[in-house]
Amino acid sequence: MSEQLPAFIIVAPLIGACLIFIAGFTRRGLCYPLAMVSMVVALGSSIGVLHQVLVDGPLIYKLGGWDPPWGIVYNVDALNALVLAVVAAVALVNLVASRQFIDAQPFYRIGAFYALYILAVTGLMGMVITGDVFNLYVLLEIASLTGYALVAMGDDRAPLSALNYVLVGTIGASFYLLGVGFLYAMTGSLNMVDIAQRLPGLYGSTAVFAAFVMIMVGIWFKAAFFPLHSWLPNAYTYAPPPSAGLLAPLMTKVMIYVMIRMMLTVFTPAYSFSFGLLNQVVVWLAVIAIVAGAIMALAAKDFKRLLAYIIVSEVGYMVGGAWLGNRLGMTGSMLHLVNDAAMTLCVFLAAAALSFRLKDTKLTSFQGLFKTMPFTMGALVIGGLSIIGVPPTCGFFSKWYLISAGIQAGAWGYIAALLFSSLVNLILFFKIFEIAYFEPFSAHGHGHDNGGHGQVSALAVREAPAQVVVPLVVTAIGLVVLGLYSKELVAGVIDLGLPLGLK
Amino acid sequence: MEHSVNSIVPLLAVLVSIAVVPGLASARWPNVREGFTFAAGVIKLLLVISLVPAVLAGQVVLCHVVEVLPGVAIALKVDALGLIFALVASILWIVTSAYSIGYMRGLDEHSQTRYYSFFALALSATIGVAFSANLLTLYLFYEMLSLSTWPLVTHHQDREARSSGRKYLLYIVGSSIGLLLPAVLITYGLAGTGEFSAAGVLAGKAPYWLVLVLMLMYVFGLAKAGVMPLHSWLPAAMVAPTPVSALLHAVAVVKVGVFSIVRVLTGIFGVGLLAEMDLGLVLGYIASFTVIVASLIALSQDELKRRLAFSTIGQLSYIILGLSLLVPIGVTGGVLHIVMHAFGKITLFFCAGAIFVATGRKYISQMNGLGRRMPLTLTAFLVGSLSVIGLPPAGGFISKWFLLVGTMDAHRVVFMVVLLVSSLLNAAYFLPIVYRGFFKKATEPEFQMGFKEAPSWCLAPLLITAFCSLLLFFYPQPFLRLTQIAVAGLFGG
Numbered sequence: 001m002s003e004q005l006p007a008f009i010i011v012a013p014l015i016g017a018c019l020i021f022i023a024g025f026t027r028r029g030l031c032y033p034l035a036m037v038s039m040v041v042a043l044g045s046s047i048g049v050l051h052q053v054l055v056d057g058p059l060i061y062k063l064g065g066w067d068p069p070w071g072i073v074y075n076v077d078a079l080n081a082l083v084l085a086v087v088a089a090v091a092l093v094n095l096v097a098s099r100q101f102i103d104a105q106p107f108y109r110i111g112a113f114y115a116l117y118i119l120a121v122t123g124l125m126g127m128v129i130t131g132d133v134f135n136l137y138v139l140l141e142i143a144s145l146t147g148y149a150l151v152a153m154g155d156d157r158a159p160l161s162a163l164n165y166v167l168v169g170t171i172g173a174s175f176y177l178l179g180v181g182f183l184y185a186m187t188g189s190l191n192m193v194d195i196a197q198r199l200p201g202l203y204g205s206t207a208v209f210a211a212f213v214m215i216m217v218g219i220w221f222k223a224a225f226f227p228l229h230s231w232l233p234n235a236y237t238y239a240p241p242p243s244a245g246l247l248a249p250l251m252t253k254v255m256i257y258v259m260i261r262m263m264l265t266v267f268t269p270a271y272s273f274s275f276g277l278l279n280q281v282v283v284w285l286a287v288i289a290i291v292a293g294a295i296m297a298l299a300a301k302d303f304k305r306l307l308a309y310i311i312v313s314e315v316g317y318m319v320g321g322a323w324l325g326n327r328l329g330m331t332g333s334m335l336h337l338v339n340d341a342a343m344t345l346c347v348f349l350a351a352a353a354l355s356f357r358l359k360d361t362k363l364t365s366f367q368g369l370f371k372t373m374p375f376t377m378g379a380l381v382i383g384g385l386s387i388i389g390v391p392p393t394c395g396f397f398s399k400w401y402l403i404s405a406g407i408q409a410g411a412w413g414y415i416a417a418l419l420f421s422s423l424v425n426l427i428l429f430f431k432i433f434e435i436a437y438f439e440p441f442s443a444h445g446h447g448h449d450n451g452g453h454g455q456v457s458a459l460a461v462r463e464a465p466a467q468v469v470v471p472l473v474v475t476a477i478g479l480v481v482l483g484l485y486s487k488e489l490v491a492g493v494i495d496l497g498l499p500l501g502l503k
Numbered sequence: 504m505e506h507s508v509n510s511i512v513p514l515l516a517v518l519v520s521i522a523v524v525p526g527l528a529s530a531r532w533p534n535v536r537e538g539f540t541f542a543a544g545v546i547k548l549l550l551v552i553s554l555v556p557a558v559l560a561g562q563v564v565l566c567h568v569v570e571v572l573p574g575v576a577i578a579l580k581v582d583a584l585g586l587i588f589a590l591v592a593s594i595l596w597i598v599t600s601a602y603s604i605g606y607m608r609g610l611d612e613h614s615q616t617r618y619y620s621f622f623a624l625a626l627s628a629t630i631g632v633a634f635s636a637n638l639l640t641l642y643l644f645y646e647m648l649s650l651s652t653w654p655l656v657t658h659h660q661d662r663e664a665r666s667s668g669r670k671y672l673l674y675i676v677g678s679s680i681g682l683l684l685p686a687v688l689i690t691y692g693l694a695g696t697g698e699f700s701a702a703g704v705l706a707g708k709a710p711y712w713l714v715l716v717l718m719l720m721y722v723f724g725l726a727k728a729g730v731m732p733l734h735s736w737l738p739a740a741m742v743a744p745t746p747v748s749a750l751l752h753a754v755a756v757v758k759v760g761v762f763s764i765v766r767v768l769t770g771i772f773g774v775g776l777l778a779e780m781d782l783g784l785v786l787g788y789i790a791s792f793t794v795i796v797a798s799l800i801a802l803s804q805d806e807l808k809r810r811l812a813f814s815t816i817g818q819l820s821y822i823i824l825g826l827s828l829l830v831p832i833g834v835t836g837g838v839l840h841i842v843m844h845a846f847g848k849i850t851l852f853f854c855a856g857a858i859f860v861a862t863g864r865k866y867i868s869q870m871n872g873l874g875r876r877m878p879l880t881l882t883a884f885l886v887g888s889l890s891v892i893g894l895p896p897a898g899g900f901i902s903k904w905f906l907l908v909g910t911m912d913a914h915r916v917v918f919m920v921v922l923l924v925s926s927l928l929n930a931a932y933f934l935p936i937v938y939r940g941f942f943k944k945a946t947e948p949e950f951q952m953g954f955k956e957a958p959s960w961c962l963a964p965l966l967i968t969a970f971c972s973l974l975l976f977f978y979p980q981p982f983l984r985l986t987q988i989a990v991a992g993l994f995g996g
Contacts, residue, residue, distance in 0.1 A: 391571075419680055437657075438664075
């Protein structure tokens with residue numbers, strides 16, 4: 001039984017999604033329980049697999065018993081076991097928070113919404129677990145296509161944003177597929193481990209280099225690495241809260257993991273870090289991404305758009321960390337991947353909670369929120385502090401590794417960018433807190449300066465539904481817990497998954 | 504090798520004020536709420552006092568909380584230096600709590616629950632800094648203090664308070680993210696550890712220029728110390744209610760800044776390394792510049808609290824100047840000045856607040872003849888002034904004496920001149936206020952109505968701290984003994 005766990009991670013949500021789709025036509029009440037069951041099974045199996053990997057070392061699961069390199073295999077090591085658990089946990093928490101919203105949709109959408117949601121999770125987890133570069137492409141398309149649809153479920157401008165996402169996303173996927181084609185032409189294999197064994201003889205080949213670059217560019221499209229990010233801000237601003245809560249924390253992070261996997265497993269550090277100039281160029285691109293994301297976030301007037309640009313910055317953190325070419329940087333990148341998934345979930349759940357009580361998420365309509373929605377704002381404070389990087393929240397500790405790695409590599413531009421972005425995040429979040437805490441508020445929405453001594457009009461607490469607020473508060477507490485367990489994550493998990501040769 | 508004991512008491516001393524925050528928030532009755540504050544203050548003080556005997560006996564109390572990264576822990580360590588600061592902060596918190604009641608109720612301020620909650624948080628962070636055993640822990644509590652004092656600065660919520668709050672946050676957190684954090688990480692990268700020890704951890708690990716750069720990053724990154732040019736958050740922060748200015752911007756926040764500088768320079772660099780590289784001179788000139796310029800600016804300020812703020816900026820650099828001498832007597836003077844200045848300056852701020860509560864006057868030019876109406880307050884103001892100027896019979900004389908002897912001991916005549924000139928300037932900006940109050944004819948009609956002091960909740964605390972300032976001159980224990988232990992540890996290691 002336990003040796004079949006890796007299959008459960010994918011099969012459970014895949015079957016679940018089909019059943020939900022059927023239930024959407026016959027018994028709509030079953031959709032949510034079915035979705036919950038498939039996510040709980042996926043999370044349970046992920047944690048089980050993580051435990052197995054930590055105890056027994058990396059494991060190989062042959063799908064259908066076919067031997068590699070012909071059959072599809074799942075290669076699970078400490079790194080992707082960790083990412084699997086993160087994806088499943090984030091998706092589960094967000095699912096709980098999404099019910100209220102999804103069940104309020106028109107009846108014909110409910111089944112489709114849940115089915116797409118679970119299918120997207122299947123795609124994301126499949127990309128993480130698979131050991132086959134073509135299989136990864138298929139799962140990437142599953143995750144993307146469902147992602148487009150999930151974004152389009154919003155109103156007004158969502159369909160147009162989704163269309164933009166489709167166009168840009170397809171270009172990215174094509175790049176990736178082209179790269180895989182080149183690799184297949186050169187090595188005759190699609191299995192990651194197999195390719196890695198055949199490549200060393202071909203390291204000088206231009207075609208392999210082209211494959212490497214095209215695969216990276218493809219991944220960067222999907223990961224919204226500036227300047228390939230154009231799909232992201234609109235998609236995450238206009239997506240409905242359940243979709244934004246799923247895709248914003250996970251899509252870019254899973255793509256970062258795929259990038260790291262390509263660098264470490266397929267091409268191996270010996271190849272990935274052998275181009276001095278390329279590495280430096282990518283790190284400088286990351287610097288530009290971090291700074292550009294921060295500046296665009298400063299200009300944002302809408303809360304969700306601001307969060308979306310913060311993601312663009314964070315992607316720069318992780319790409320830069322991974323490309324610094326040292327062990328600290330890779331550790332920081334992986335740790336930040338986990339932390340950023342949690343932080344992004346926290347702030348997007350806060351946005352979801354706000355959207356229940358505010359007619360829009362413009363920053364100017366935030367007055368008095370600390371009085372009316374204390375729990376939501378409290379959680380947002382913790383999420384904000386984590387994104388700024390204030391200890392003991394988790395965001396501080398991954399930044400610690402990233403900056404240390406930058407110091408070790410002498411990448412001063414990267415360090416400066418990280419510090420700049422931390423400062424900008426400080427300004428962004430405290431701008432929000434200032435409006436929500438201190439700006440004068442009146443029930444009619446017209447602010448007046450009361451000089452500080454007049455009694456602020458008594459505002460009643462009007463929190464979002466408990467189904468949203470409870471997962472939000474749990475996530476916020478999780479940010480601190482995650483921070484305090486950074487050592488366990490780094491020494492006990494991430495370090496085991498990094499190749500020994502990476503110094 | 505110093506004897507050490509493990510104990511959870513330091514952690515409790517840090518956490519006790521956080522523990523009362525829920526009690527504060529749920530209290531609908533002000534008396535219950537303030538009762539919680541007092542209870543927390545008293546428990547905190549008792550916990551801190553309970554650590555005194557062990558430290559006086561030459562022990563160090565350790566408390567390992569959690570190892571967050573491999574080899575990097577959140578840990579507390581109580582030694583003489585930290586204990587001095589913790590004692591000052593926790594004694595003055597209780598006094599300030601009493602004063603807060605008088606001030607906040609006297610002015611019928613809004614959002615008092617928020618005020619007391621963040622005050623408690625800020626005190627936790629202050630004690631946390633005092634007891635930090637390594638750089639990570641120090642950074643953690645330092646940031647916690649920056650963030651928890653922001654709502655206090657912005658308390659009035661009007662446009663001016665909000666923009667001052669922004670300035671405050673940007674200066675303090677901006678410098679700590681921009682300079683302190685990279686300095687901390689470079690230190691960990693070079694030394695592999697950030698534990699404070701008398702020998703320092705950087706000796707032999709870095710070339711001269713890097714040590715110099717790191718020292719500047721720490722001195723300016725810890726902007727709470729108000730070293731120029733990163734000082735202008737402090738005058739801006741004077742929009743806060745006066746108890747906040749008194750405890751946080753004369754004692755807790757600013758002293759956390761200088762304390763951290765002292766801690767880092769002695770614990771990470773080590774006195775030996777600083778002397779070997781002659782970095783004391785650089786530090787001394789930076790501090791001297793701030794001392795003189797701040798005193799000159801203070802002369803020109805008409806708003807009483809702003810004058811006090813600039814005076815604080817100058818006095819903080821005395822402490823850094825004392826450290827920069829790198830001789831035992833000079834450092835003793837610097838550390839003692841943390842204590843003496845705290846009692847003196849908090850008295851002055853309390854007086855400024857009491858005058859505002861009783862008469863609504865903020866400007867020095869409006870205070871002619873004030874002495875007839877508020878003689879007790881103005882007498883306390885005189886005592887506080889004497890202490891800050893460094894004249895007997897006030898405590899400030901002792902620390903300034905040590906500082907002056909230190910400059911001679913270190914053969915730094917320039918710095919002696921700086922100290923003397925600055926003392927003259929201090930007298931020039933404080934004593935005219937007292938003169939105006941007592942000897943000039945009242946221009947404001949209501950000052951002639953006769954004796955009418957501020958409410959007794961305001962008056963009592965300022966008389967207590969003024970009395971303490973005098974007491975410290977005659978009986979500077981246990982602070983002097985603790986300082987000597989601390990300094991012996993710094994130079995003996």
